[in-house]
Amino acid sequence: MREVDSNVSSTALKALSVLEFLGEQQRSVSVQDVAAGLGSDRTTAYRMLATLVQSGYVVRDESAKLYRLSLKVLSLARHLVSDDERSIQIVRSLRRISEETGETVHYSALDQDCAVLVFRSKGVQRVSVDFQIGDRSPLTSTSIGKVLLAYEDPRFVDTILARGLPKLAPKTITDPEQFRRELSLVRAQGYAYDDLEFAADMRCLAVPVFEKGGRVPGGIAISGPSSRFSLEKLDELRTVAAREAIDLSRNLGGFV
Template sequence: MAAPEGGGSPVKSAVRTVELLEYFAGRPGMHSLAEVQEAVGYPKSSLYMLLRTLVDLGWVETDATGTRYGIGVRALLVGTSYIDGDEVVAAARPTLDRLADDTTETIHLARLDGTNVVYLATRQSQHYLRPFTRVGRRLPAHSTSLGKALLSTHSDDQVRALLPEHLDALTENTVTDRERLIGELHQVREQGYAVDREENTVGLRCFGVAIPYRTPARDAISCSVPVARLTPGREQMIKDALFDARDRLILATRRL
């Protein structure tokens, strides 16, 4: 972790606390002390004391045996307060509702966070066959239309600095070469939207557009459609609806 501005050094206990919470947030379920220690590398005695402190404060929970650990309810409360207090999420709600009604498909609002996108809001499809994504989920930016739309607002050099040369594959369709992805981002900039061609979930195609209320953009919206329901005419309708929603969000966020 980089030192904070002003020349001060990070406080070790604070750094370890945050790293522990991020560990549990990225690995649902309960984990033994040995599992956690192997992952984070802290001395077992100090790790145990830190875990017990977090358990007492409600940030970490244990199972009935008291030997396995997982994320606690207080983390949910903090995450919810972030969503509830976010001005963009609040401004986007009417537009997301309308976009969901117009397309009858699943709609997402997400934010770029490092090399990932984090889902801030979702509207579920009206159809029986539909994808499911919960608020707070993190996915690699390179495998999602949301992420590609946001990466396209960065320069090629910025993308190279952000992403490794080889990108993880989530499906056999995921673009795993950074330079190939950068080439695709050129096309995204020209056409104004990005496409996830079953790169994150087999059987699902997603279309995403960035919301340029700041540069580079940090938020984007998308529409996810099972390929079984996607005809050329429906695809064009979804793109048009996304462009309309983007324009509405530009107006809604112009003062933020």
């Protein structure tokens, strides 16, 4: 049983859960929607929403009595993705890959137990996988997750695997030891594939981007429908992505 930290505010955690729930919705929602989504009672949901409205992070439509995130939420993240030299370098690399391949290209970074999409360059393919900036993906069933874990401290990997490997698609790896072997392979070859592991109709590839000290805080990934993304296609795209990732790693001080 997990020990409860007396320094943690349960009220603050509930309010943050409401923010996360609202952020996942593509429409305004009611108090009852929030209560059902969080598994709480209506009174608690209403109190959390009222607090967030008062603080300016949530907007209430008085006529319909519905709630949505306010634009103030953007102010929390404005410094995370700033136009500094590092960000400019990453975006330029993504654009070069996208221009050469025609595919949408992503740069995702490790954030706690997920990979978060931070930058992207839109491709020209009409049939594609439309991930958005800010989307979070699991570490154990995606190519970018494998890349990030492959270069992490083994103790962190142990923590992630101890939480289980849920089966999300036909080829999701659910055996911890098999997954550890997969990470060893990723580290040896310098890239990772997701072959119908995250979704039944999608394949992906990812390559690491090294920074100072040999760290791998993020990586470049390309995802697409399995109807277009054969394993042979992944090989072609990986060649382009790996070449650009090496150049980017040099520019970011990852290679001496």
